[in-house]
Amino acid sequence: MSKRTASTSEFLPEARLLEVAWEVCNQVGGIYTVIRTKVPAAMRYWGAGRYCLVGPYLHNNIAAELEPMDDVQDIFGQAAAALKKRGYHVQYAEWLVTGKPRVVLLNPSSVDEKAINVVKYLLWKNHGIHIPPDNPLVNQAVAFGFLTKLFVDELVRLGGSEGKLLAHFHEWMAGLPILDIKREGLPVKTIFTTHATQLGRHLAINSPMFYAHLPFFNREEEAKKFGIEAEATIEYACAQSSDFFTTVSEVTARECKHLLKRKPDAVLPNGLNIERFETLYEFQNLHSKYKEQIHRFVMGHFFPAYAFDLDKTMYFFTSGRFEFKNKGFDLTVEALAHLNEQLKKEQADLTVVMFFVSKRNFYSIQPEVLHSRAVLDEIRQTCDAIQRQIGKRLFHESTMRDDHHLPNLNDFVDEYWKLRYRRTVQSWQTNKLPLLVTHRLVDEQQDEILNILAEKKLRNEKEDRVKIVYHPDFITSSNPLFGMDYIEFVRGCNLGIFPSYYEPWGYTPLECMACGIPSVTSDLSGFGDYLLHHFPDHEKNGMYVVERGKRSVDWSAKQLAGFLHKFLQQGLKERIMQRNNVENYSAAFDWENLIQPYNAVYEKAIAMFPGDQVVAMQEPVVG
Template sequence: MEKAVKKSRTKKKFLIEAAWETCNQVGGIYTVIRTKVPAMVEKWGDDYALIGPYFPQTAAAEFEPLKVTDETPLERAVSFVRKQGFDVHYGYWLITGKPKIILFDINSIIDKVNDIKGRLWLDHKISTLGAEELVNQTIALGELIRYFLSQLTIEFNGKTDLVVHFHEWMASTCLPDLKKQKVKISTVFTTHATMLGRYLAGNVPNFYDLIDTFNWHKEAIHYGIEAQATFERMAAQKADVLTTVSDITAKECQYFLGRIPELILPNGLNIQRFAALHEHQNLHSKYKKSISEFVMGHFFQNQPFELDQTLYFFTSGRFEYSNKGYDLCIDALARLNHKMKESGSKKTVVMFFITRQPYHSIDPEVLHSRAVLDEIRENCEAIEKEVGDKLFLASASSNDLSLPDLNQFVDEYWRMRLRRTVQTWKTNKLPKIVTHLLKNEDDIIRNLHRTQLLNKPDDKVKIVYHPDFVVSTNPLFGLDYGQFVRGCHLGVFPSYYEPWGYTPLECMARGVPTVTSDLSGFGDYMMQIMRDYEQWGVSVVNRKSQSYDEAAEQLANQLFKFVQQGQRERILQRNRVESIADTFDWSNLRSYYDTAHELAGMKSKK
């Protein structure tokens, strides 16, 4: 008896994580999966793999194929699915940790989707009539995953316990079938944001106050997401263990998915990837200089201001105007503008809105202004070289120790060229509030006009709305997003609906103070683990119990307090922010996942 118990306890385990965003960057779940891999490989080694859909355009850069030798259960399961006539790609994911990965080509089974949908209705009453094409793709992926996992348990032959961790509904459409067919696996399902929560929060005022009044099925039909919401609810109820990323989202699970999560799995980052040690202040100065060059090109042709007295704030994320708190940002910035004027502040704040919206092109006037500024720089550098050479010669050959008149060293050609270039650059037009030609006016533009944040000369808060993501090939900044973040002074993310919120965490990882809200998973978690979070460069806007106007006033005061800090205080704060970022390293947060996998193993055996 004792030998049997000992054998059971030492039984080998194998972990598979399934996600639509495995090797397929769509949103935040890609960041969760990818950054967590090194910590998972550290624990599981070769007993770990990931599965997801195969898309040639993304796999080309991140996937390295391996030859299937049928020497391992994993390879034999891949061969089995291939023999059924389906395309399966087996290899390494080319990221830190280099894990094994199995990607399924959904096109190889898409012709069978209607048959699968019929079975889903007969067996589980999941209605997929009129569903969008994405639903068909997820059903196809689910069927391939079902084939694979079912065979993998056969290959393990009872010698290895298989734990499968499903992320979001898009990778979990097979979970009801796996449960019905009693496939011998332990399952964890994580919802990173409920389907209904995202829709309702963006459309229903006081969403959180009304959360217990909604009929999930009625609302799903209303928003045209019945299939998606049903798959999500079924996965949550059929999994051995239900988890989510924050206490905020746990409440949604209770009312929309009909189950209270057993565990909260907070999100982390591979912090070591961002660590700059003593270099972070130098990197901030370096990238701030690039942002300053854009600011000079954008604003100085009409209204120059002291760059040494200028602070760069930014917000970023998907264009969800209310959910991401862009509305609150604008109202708070209008109040900040008023407070800075009233106090006679010598500072200037440039606020960047970084999100993606449909546009025709970068505004030609914005590009032209930047190009002319570059020409001014080239002229100045040419004059600098000419003056330097002549000054050196004059100094070496003169007995006069006084500094000569430098103007006599500048050729008349360069004088005229510089004067003409500057003259053509200067304008009476107000600097643009948006850098691109939008296809349609949106809520950010409308509310900047409503609050009169239009880059007027007396405004202390200037606005730059950049309706595209920041990449290194961008002609306006010449920085990638991470470098842009490092160059800023403060990240502002007062979200109304944010199950977790990677943007403030990404700021912390780069030594940049940040503002979040208590309705974001990250902000809520910070308040739970750290009483003096403000001392560490994290401000939290109270959106749970305050009215919108009260929250806007609180945010304005937080921003004003930051503006009033001196340079030394800001440097000390950046040091403190970076020093606590390790709290969110996956090496510290993986233990939450370990617990979920252990719990799933115990519950599946009951």
């Protein structure tokens, strides 16, 4: 066997990469962001002809993200066409995201029930995996895995003896083909990435000492207790059968070692496409612009009851999937209660408005919230009309007056506008406290955030220095309360708070960093752990890490409150400098840098094929 050093352009024509995930063109959680944002960097190394994504076609809305490809002469198109001829619903298209990768979407519903039952029998016979009959999600995953394996078979057939195919599977829902690829000895090298173990997520929610007890959990017993035996067994089998087993952080790697009984071969951190601005002023201007939009919401929500100085108001927020303990919502409220008492004791003239943004089941937006926002808009329109009338009449008056004194501006306003102004403002004002939650929740009595807010006496009283806005829905540009996208909302805030108890990676603080917004994470999140190991001066540059691994909730809450109080003591110049430092750090998390650990795994996988050994992936494909 000869050994040679090769650039990407020399060896990539010999290899192809198939990346398989349930969230290709299908936004469910964070893996969608991983896949979508990684595409441009992957395409620069592999090129369109050697890189293809595979996902499930679950609903027709997906079509809006696709540009169907009529030319099926490349190997991926030929394999897709072969499955179509066999009667399966297959979409071969370009995904309309940056990089425009080729995607193959396989419809699980095109596999009939008889075929699924045969696949389930073979999973039990060949791999000892029992699939229950009444789990629709697992059934979909089984059907998707069956179709993906057929697609891989076609690629192997079309590629011939010279083809080198890598298949990278994300999570248990996509990983089933690994088992038969290994069993049949196909010339395919498999990589399996778990972003969060199925069992770990459930245990973290329900076990107060999850990390301390990790070595002692019985995998089979715990999976049965939580009713996830099929999912956990599939995940375990994929981890054991893959050529390379990977995860996204050292925190999750420790979890995998105990719960999946295999130490990951590599840690593959998650990045973002970091938009680098030409000047530092630009993201500062964006912060000011979007903060003004948040001001308008806050005026509408709080000012009917009482007003406070917006120039001395700071906007904090947390967001993510509603996992009360895992996402650290409980710890955040504890810390806010400590902060509120401290600021009141100090008689501080600062106000903190804290936003909780997480998707919950709700009936509608609260009528009072919509009414207040509508009346605020009417006040603005009335003031604009009065302003125009005063301006016009003042101009005429100034050209005719003999003296240089400013006239009484009230004389320039019609009685109609004076009456309308008084009536509108009067109808807006209320004696009720500002609502804690913006929507009518389906199960409000059992909501954990509302219950802990009541317990900690955070009620939006006038004397409270910490105010609460609980928004149980995504923030989008079509949202009638904010009228801005989520990233615009992030840019308008001052600090993101994400002290997670269980967080394999953590995109939310990384998104803050990309926007030049300081944030708080924890040492139990993959991102926080990465900061501790790679950025010793992280706190000085606006990235705070709360200790949770070996601390009590009360200790961590007080530490978080201390971080928040310290943040509030900064002056304007310090906050601007900190935002500059945060944004400067973001380049380290650009996919252009974090794609390298992925490439290293792919290099090792390619080196396993018979023939020439490749030493390094050096240059990306250009064009």
